[in-house]
Amino acid sequence: MKVLHVITSLAAGGAERQLAALLRHTDMPCEVATLTDTGREAGVAALGVPVHSLRMRGNRDVSAVGRLVTLMREGRYDVVHTHLYRACVYGRFAARLAGVPAIVATEHSLCTSHIEGRPKNASIRALYRASERVGHLTVAVSRAVADRLAEWGVRRVHVVPNGIDAAAFAFDPEARRARRAAYGIPADAFVIGGLGRLVRSKRFDVLLSALGGLPSAWLLLVGEGPARPILEALARYNGVADRVVITGEVPDVPAHLAAMDVLAAPAEEETFGLAVLEGLAAGLPVLHAACPSLDELPPGAAPGARRVAPGHTSFRAELCALAQSDPVRLPPPPAVAHYDIRRHVGALTSLYAHVLTRGPLPSYQPDLSGPLGPLGPLGSPEPP
Template sequence: MKVLHVITGLAAGGAEQQLRFLLPHLGARCEVAVLTGRGAVADAIERAGVPVHAIGMRGNRDLRAVGRLARLMRKHRYEVVHTHLYRACVYGRLAARLANVPAIVATEHSIGRAQIEGRRLTHPVRALYLASELLGHLTVAVSPTVADRLSKWGVPRSRIVVIPNGVDAAAFGFDAALRRRARERLGVPENAFVIGGVGRLEPGKRFDLLIEAMATLEHATLLLVGSGTCEPRLRELARSVGVAGRVLFTGESADVRAMLSAMDVLAAPSVEEAFGLAVVEALACGLPVLYDTCPAVEDLPPGSAPGARRVGPDRLAAELAALAARPPGRLPPPEAVRLYDVRRQADRLESLYLRLLGALPKEEQR
């Protein structure tokens, strides 16, 4: 079975990293097509032996990308096209139809109540999404929360399958040597208390709350892993509250495990999430987690993630101060990490591909 994964870009974001760690566990012969910039994740995928095809899309209205994608699909005769992220779903599903690909699947990684991947949910954005959805066969929601949002948008429930994101626990396990090397590279003392934030530096992530909390945490360091449009504003905020020397911006990092190993707590104050992959990765690394919204934790049975606690903005600084005063050290990975094992995700996706190709009865889907 030949599968082409189509994704908008391959910077070090959650959906991009999710695809990177999923690919080695799929038994199908997989390749990747990236519409825009390759980014750090593309190199990591290629090092693992998966070909990456750069489509060279220039802007949201570069319709020539559809033709290039369709030619690629016809040339390599893929049996399944699996799209990820808004632009790739719109262009990839159309190209797959033009190329007569037998099975067309999309994964919805990031849809909110009022936005999708940072775009405001205007009528044209929603209409284009729903029109392109009709060109595919099924949409995979990464959480029940996402499935509910898709249904409210107008996607029929019969065309939605919930398959949660997966995490390779071994790929994110705590490593003391990585911690030491990462801290040396970043200039962070070994005994410093490090608060971490992982994700795109965009308004919805609310990393400004972490910077403001730093003003009350005299001996802590804040490590922000990611890039985005808010970086200049966040840097200015750090200067204005007098903590610029203790806030480190690493930019995109393909080695999230090293960054997590360097941290003592992960803080995820995002007001809205589709899943919360960074939270599960942090739990796999043995970190305590303070979050505001995280379907990955909230959709599980109580007690599945004892190291993760929901904390509102009004309590965030106090909770971080309490952890800084008595660092809990590394925690054992909780049951949540096992429940989100990437191998389980890969098995379910492959069963879905086979069912769409007519090789597996619906009732046998795992």
């Protein structure tokens, strides 16, 4: 099977990191089309994957559909797999016009009130539904996302959780020393970490508030996004700017996790919780307000993770308690093994074959696959 992945951009968000991990571990011939050029294409191209940039001039640049159709016809792809809202809308219409045999979309970022930071409204929902009808299957990264899609009236849904390459996140003490030195963080400082797009919904302001009660602690925020100026201003207002490092996009997330002593994820709603899994793979204790990837596993699958009530008070208390203890590195828990990237790739490969040979999957049902255990099934297609 020859696959074209269509994604809005290759900026370093969770969906983009997930696509890069998939490309590293698949044996299928793949190419990538990006709607916008962000300068990150070289990282994927270095994997030996051809990258085509559509260079869209804005959200309403409908000429991109024609360019996608031409690319798809010339490439003679068996599967077009789209990622993120704009790519799903443009990519599914283009794939249908190009006559691609299998059209699959992954929904990474559908929350209760917004999709990729956009407030959910009638026009966004209508456009999403219209494009969904011309595709064959929508992949949800968690049961929580599948339930939200069902509420939107999307029926051809199958759950394939995100995957993680645990070996890539193994703790490296030299990387810890190097990253701390590069940012001027003392070797013995207690470092609170945050990982993800800098958007309001991630609630990284909670960590800035907590830092005010920890006079010797540092905050290392790994990511980029529109909320960065707000966070920088808040750090100055709280008098903690000299102990806050905001890295922007980085190519070496595991090395930055090595520099942390705890990963904190204060977002009140998530679609999967990839950063939490990455923190656990790096051996960090993790505090999280929401994490569907752990909620959908049996109790005890992630002993290093602790759910914290959303808000400033709860996270400040938990971080203060951790700061009083010695730094620890924990073995990756069963949850990390359950979400192994190779199982993710295998499940997607099976879905591609299913669509190509048997047509769309049955309607999504909330209880379609039963309880998931650390060694249980991972989103495999239903039997005929």
